[in-house]
Amino acid sequence: MNKVKYLILGAGPTGLGAAYRLKELGIEDFLVLDKESKAGGLAASFIDEKGFTWDLGGHVQFSHYSYFDRLMLKALGDEGWLNHQRESWVWIRNTFVPYPFQNNIKYLPKDEMWKCLQGIIQEYKKQTHIKPTNFKEWILATFGLGLAEVFMYPYNFKVWAYPLEMLNYSWIGERVAITDLERLTKNILFDIDDYSWGPNNTFQFPKYGGTGSIWLAVQNLVGIEKFRFEKNVIEVNSESKTVKCLDGTTYSYQYLISTIPINILTERITPRNNNLIEKTKNLLYSSSHIIGFGLKGKPREELKTKCWMYFPENDNPFYRVTVFSNYSPNNVPDIKENWSLMAEVSESEFKTVNQDTIIDETIEGLINTKLIQSKDEIVSVWYKKLDYGYPTPSLERDSIINSVIPILDNLNIYSRGRFGAWKYEVSNQDHSLMQGVEIVNKLELDVEEVTLFAPNLVNSMWAKK
Numbered sequence: 001m002n003k004v005k006y007l008i009l010g011a012g013p014t015g016l017g018a019a020y021r022l023k024e025l026g027i028e029d030f031l032v033l034d035k036e037s038k039a040g041g042l043a044a045s046f047i048d049e050k051g052f053t054w055d056l057g058g059h060v061q062f063s064h065y066s067y068f069d070r071l072m073l074k075a076l077g078d079e080g081w082l083n084h085q086r087e088s089w090v091w092i093r094n095t096f097v098p099y100p101f102q103n104n105i106k107y108l109p110k111d112e113m114w115k116c117l118q119g120i121i122q123e124y125k126k127q128t129h130i131k132p133t134n135f136k137e138w139i140l141a142t143f144g145l146g147l148a149e150v151f152m153y154p155y156n157f158k159v160w161a162y163p164l165e166m167l168n169y170s171w172i173g174e175r176v177a178i179t180d181l182e183r184l185t186k187n188i189l190f191d192i193d194d195y196s197w198g199p200n201n202t203f204q205f206p207k208y209g210g211t212g213s214i215w216l217a218v219q220n221l222v223g224i225e226k227f228r229f230e231k232n233v234i235e236v237n238s239e240s241k242t243v244k245c246l247d248g249t250t251y252s253y254q255y256l257i258s259t260i261p262i263n264i265l266t267e268r269i270t271p272r273n274n275n276l277i278e279k280t281k282n283l284l285y286s287s288s289h290i291i292g293f294g295l296k297g298k299p300r301e302e303l304k305t306k307c308w309m310y311f312p313e314n315d316n317p318f319y320r321v322t323v324f325s326n327y328s329p330n331n332v333p334d335i336k337e338n339w340s341l342m343a344e345v346s347e348s349e350f351k352t353v354n355q356d357t358i359i360d361e362t363i364e365g366l367i368n369t370k371l372i373q374s375k376d377e378i379v380s381v382w383y384k385k386l387d388y389g390y391p392t393p394s395l396e397r398d399s400i401i402n403s404v405i406p407i408l409d410n411l412n413i414y415s416r417g418r419f420g421a422w423k424y425e426v427s428n429q430d431h432s433l434m435q436g437v438e439i440v441n442k443l444e445l446d447v448e449e450v451t452l453f454a455p456n457l458v459n460s461m462w463a464k465k
Contacts, residue, residue, distance in 0.1 A: 003252040006030035006440075007243060009233055010259030012041020013429050014417030016215055017436025018257050019222045020071065025444055031251065032222075033231040033243070038212075039219040041259070042386065042418060043429055045210030050380035051333035052294040052340055057389075058308050058322040059211040060084075060203040063430040064458055067437065072204075075217035081204045082328055090310045091369050092151065096302065098193050099310065101151050102143060103180075106188045112150055113188070119144025120181055134395060136164035138172070155312035158319040161286040161348035162392055171393040171425040171455075205327040211429075233260065236269045238411045255443055257436065259417035261285075261388055262404065269413070276407060279400050283422055288389025289345040289353055291362045292324070294332065294380030295372065299323060299339045303371070316365025317358065318343040338379070341371060346389065359383060391422040405452075414439050416452065426455040 006022060008015045011034035022030050038044065046054050061081075063069050072081075088099040097107040105116045123144045132138040139152045156164055186192060206213045219227060232246040236256065243251045258265050263280040266273065298304075308322040324342045329335035343362050347353040354361075359381060366372045391397075401422050408415050416435040418427040426435070434451045441447040451458050 001242070001250050001252050002031065004029050004031050005254045006257060007251050007253035007255070008032040008257045008259075008436075009243070010034055010041060010417065010420075011036070011039040011215075011219065011227060011229075012259055012417065013043055013215065013432035014259040014420065014436040015041070015257070016218045016222065017433035018416075018440050019226060019436070020218055021437040021440040022444075023222050023226075025440070027444070030226060032227045033233060033245070033251070034227065034229050035232040037229050038216070039227065039229075040212040040215040042388075043211050043215055045212030046382070046384070048292070048294070048380055048382040050294050052292060052338070052380050052382065053210045053328075053331040054290070054292040054324070054342060054382050054384075055211045056290055056384060056386060057288060057344055058320055058342065059429065060086075060307075060327075061205060061211075061214070061429065062203045065430055065434055068430040068433055071218065071433070072214065075214055075221065076206060080207055080213075082207050083204050084202065084307065084327070086201045086203060087306045088308050088310070089306060090151070090155075090312065092312055096306075096309070101310075102147055103184060103187060104193065105147070105184070106191065108150070112146070114146075116144070116146035116150055117184070117188070119146030119148070120184070124181055132169065134165045135167035135169045135393075138169040139164065151312050154314070155310060155319065157351070158312060159346055160390070160392060161346040161351035162284060162394075163350060166284070166392075166394055168393050168395050168397065170398060171423070207328055208330050210328075210331065214429075234268060236265070236413065238269055238413060239271065241412065254412065256413045257439055258413060258415045259420045259436075261419035262401075262408075262415045262422060265408075265413075265415055265420075266404070269411075273407075276404055279404055282394075282396055283400055284348070284392035284394040284397070285388055285419070286351075286390045286392060287347040287353075288386040289347065289355075289358055290342065290382075290384045290386065291318075291345070291359055292342045292380075292382035293340060293363075293366070293372075293378050294382075295339050295341065295377045296337065296379050297339070297377060299325070311365075311369060315368040317345045317353070317361045318365060319346060320344045321366075321369075321371060341366065348392075355385065388419050391419055391424050391427060393424050397422060414443075421452050423452065423455060426451050426458060431455075431458070 008018050011032050015032055019032050042056050089096040090101045098104045105113050132141050139148050234246050235244040241253050263283050266276040266280045306323050322342045325332045325339040332338035332340050363375050416439050417432050438449040442449050
């Protein structure tokens with residue numbers, strides 16, 4: 001049996017953050033297990049048979065933490081990064097509208113522009129404000145009926161894959177631009193494009209190897225000898241503090257840091273705790289279908305500088321498409337001859353996807369939205385389904401997580417990360433890494449965790465950087 005002080009389950013950003021921090025503190029008594037064959041988790045990258053590089057979704061690098069920034073620089077160096085000014089757009093009514101959509105409704109036909117503006121004015125005029133009970137009600141109260149029906153309702157169903165009345169809105173924070181009537185009116189009257197809002201209006205991306213190259217570099221900083229891959233954990237014994245893997249290997253720990261989905265974790269803990277299992281079964285999540293298209297030629301003029309685009313309408317299955325070759329010319333075999341698009345499609349029991357037809361449906365959607373003219377432009381197709389794509393901020397989520405996490409902590413099982421803690425609002429790469437760093441700081445230095453327990457505080461920091 002392998003015995004360590006710290007056993008870390010998962011070599012994604014959270015697990016790597018914990019491992020790096022332990023190494024930084026001079027603690028060598030740890031191991032990282034991962035069921036995949038390499039590090040990176042949901043931030044891994046892949047190269048297809050034609051030489052196109054793909055991420056598991058439209059990841060970009062921006063940060064709320066100086067610690068994260070320093071580590072990224074150490075991982076890839078000054079020369080390993082490309083810096084970008086964000087260009088994100090919404091494709092709607094057969095035209096591109098700058099993001100955030102709600103600040104740029106001047107692009108809409110006049111009848112719809114007025115519908116959106118009228119809805120905002122009506123909400124401003126209301127004398128009584130009843131606190132919304134769910135995300136759908138929050139959208140209506142914040143943006144008015146026009147914006148809700150034209151964009152907010154259809155787009156958010158496409159991305160979340162759940163009826164919006166099933167979601168809470170505590171996750172909003174920095175992620176949604178709140179409409180400012182004065183600003184919006186000025187944009188319309190003076191024909192102003194308003195697209196600088198948000199924490200990721202500038203971002204960086206690796207020059208080579210996609211997002212996954214970052215995490216392979218962090219793994220190397222930790223030391224490859226600290227990792228055991230293709231280790232699928234099937235049992236966690238909370239009494240004997242042992243972990244058993246599918247291949248029969250066992251590990252003994254003092255502290256277990258788990259980044260696997262918390263609903264899967266509770267199923268694998270013995271002695272069995274039916275209360276934890278039943279609670280975490282009620283957590284919602286959506287799956288993600290990532291479809292990459294390697295293309296010949298060059299993007300049309302309108303796409304040459306765009307980063308990613310949102311798609312609320314139903315003539316396509318995707319909610320977002322990234323011009324992935326714009327992130328780095330090395331994401332394609334020859335930038336003089338190739339470019340690439342990466343589409344994302346969400347799925348849940350309320351929004352099903354046919355895996356047998358989704359690639360053809362996506363190609364049809366690319367043509368319908370004028371991203372490509374013909375399927376003849378496609379020279380490579382890459383497809384990956386992520387069973388766990390987005391941790392859904394359901395109405396019940398906070399009460400579940402707030403009751404389950406402390407119980408696990410008391411067992412010396414620390415569930416952290418995108419699906420380990422299930423908090424979408426702190427599940428970007430920087431947040432995830434820092435959840436790993438902060439749990440180590442808590443256990444070794446008795447420093448309170450901030451990211452997991454004060455997400456609004458953390459996410460307010462981007463404006464101050």
